[in-house]
Amino acid sequence: MSSEIEKQKTSSGEDNRFKKLDSIFLWIVAVILVLVAAIGNIYFKDQFAAAIRVPAMVVLLLLALVAAAFTFQGKTARTFLKESRIELRKIIWPTRQEATQTTLIVMGVTVVVSLILWGLDSLIVSLINFITNLRF
Numbered sequence: 001m002s003s004e005i006e007k008q009k010t011s012s013g014e015d016n017r018f019k020k021l022d023s024i025f026l027w028i029v030a031v032i033l034v035l036v037a038a039i040g041n042i043y044f045k046d047q048f049a050a051a052i053r054v055p056a057m058v059v060l061l062l063l064a065l066v067a068a069a070f071t072f073q074g075k076t077a078r079t080f081l082k083e084s085r086i087e088l089r090k091i092i093w094p095t096r097q098e099a100t101q102t103t104l105i106v107m108g109v110t111v112v113v114s115l116i117l118w119g120l121d122s123l124i125v126s127l128i129n130f131i132t133n134l135r136f
Contacts, residue, residue, distance in 0.1 A: 020072075022070075022071075023071040023072045023073070026067045026068065026070055026071045026074075027067075027068065027071055029064075029067045030064040030065075030067040030068040030071075031064075033060050033061070033063050033064035033067065034060070034061065034064045036060055037056075037057045037060035037061050037064070040053075040056070040057070040060070041053050041057050
């Protein structure tokens with residue numbers, strides 16, 4: 001029984017090592033692809049028109065993104081994005097009328113509060129001017 005558990009631990013440890021190596025390899029590939037896209041764009045600036053360089057750069061960057069997506073962090077990000085999309089579907093969005101009314105209320109409150117603050121500021125400035133102009 002314990003030997004089976006040890007085998008599972010060993011195999012899962014080996015699997016983790018292979019996963020880490022795969023992730024490292026894929027990150028290296030992704031970084032190399034980004035570097036090739038950036039350096040190639042600069043190097044071939046005079047030899048090729050932008051109509052050729054830009055699609056080549058886009059393809060290289062998409063390949064780098066695909067390589068990064070298959071790393072451990074990429075899989076985690078993909079899972080997060082899927083779950084976020086599911087949660088976004090659960091949101092009850094306001095209607096156009098509700099959004100307009102809320103916007104108008106916020107704008108009105110902002111104007112009222114700014115007028116109150118302007119009035120208090122003017123009052124404080126007048127008070128300070130009165131106090132500083134007094135000669136003892």
